[in-house]
Amino acid sequence: MHTVWKGSISFGLVNIPVKLHAATEDHDIKLRQLHKACNAPISYKKVCTACNEEVKPDDIVKAYEYTKGKFVVLDAEDLEKLKKENEDKAVEIVDFVKLEEIDPIYFERSYFLAPDKGGGKAYALLRSALDQSDKIGVAKIILRQKEQLAAVRVFKDALVLETIHWPDEVRKVEDVPSVPDAEGVVGKELDVALMLIEQLTTPFDPTKYTDDYRESLMELIEAKKAGEETVTITEREAPAATTATDLMAALQASLEKTGTKKKKAPAKKRAAAKKKQA
Structure with missing residues (x-):
């Protein structure tokens, strides 16, 4: 199983070295696009919308579009510095709550947590404590250059880390149209x-x-x-709408x-x- 991240779980003064593994895999069938005339695969090029020329990776910069057509350009050095400042390789458990208190709409992706060298005993202790208390840990983790909210819970014999959407990433129910009373x-x-x-x-x-x-x-x-x-x-025939x-x-x-x-x-x-x- 491929390791996607290495670090530690911390809660209080306890520190457990762990490795992160993707817990799910995508089984969708990938379909390629071919040229109808000769059945050759279609390639995609990065082309500038103004110059209409193909752009090399070295000529691309990152920017934030704060209003339509206006950007703030971010230097690679600034982004790298920000990355290093926030690259703490730890899953910091900040609270313990009951799983049913978190609606499934917040859950994003699941990862298996495996103990790294010397972490077996503390890993087993946290697993037993979570299991017997019937609680999960609410944690923060830096994953792929992004701070994520996460839940650490027991799944069978392993600890699982579930990334969670931030509250402002979940759209308001009030914005859903035509909801009846x-x-x-x-x-x-x-x-x-x-x-x-x-x-x-x-x-x-x-x-x-x-x-x-x-x-x-x-x-x-x-x-x-x-x-x-x-x-x-x-x-399959779609069922008719019920009046x-x-x-x-x-x-x-x-x-x-x-x-x-x-x-x-x-x-x-x-x-x-x-x-x-x-």
Whole structure:
């Protein structure tokens, strides 16, 4: 597992040397763009919008656009100095809170924390303390030249660092258009909706969810590799929008449908149950 960062976790006077590893990976299928005439890959050049000339890396500077078309140019030396001043290689835990107090909208990316040399005992201590207290650590970390807010928590046998959006990075709910109030909710409809939720409630098992689009796309790619002339991907029909008049009917139908599914156990489960009885 590739190390993306090395430093330490600190809380109070405790200092734990750690390494950071990406906890997730992107399985999206990357599609390249080709020239239709000859199937050669398309390249992208950095071109100046005024001179219309290709620009070399040495001729590029960084700047902040404070208003449309007006910039403050930042020297490489200034940025490097700022980077060094803030390059503290530590995850500083500043508070301990309950995980449920942080809404998932704040979470950004997950990293595994692994103990570095000599950090095993202190790492295990922090893991046990977090586990038994049912708390997580709110921390600050400098990652990729940017200060990040983060949560340090226990995931199975490891410590995980989750980067968190700053409060001003989360847009205001008040700015979301056309959000209805609760006045239009009918009591009977709510009762049926609650029954439907109850019937669909199950322990979370991430392995039962699959990326159907990615699987279909790979099937298409493999079929084309094998030389098949035509491949048809069955597209799912989007469910029609439910209007207020048929809301109750849709809820009731969903309730009946899920009730039937619950009663009829999957073939594997039925077979397993018969095996146990035998």
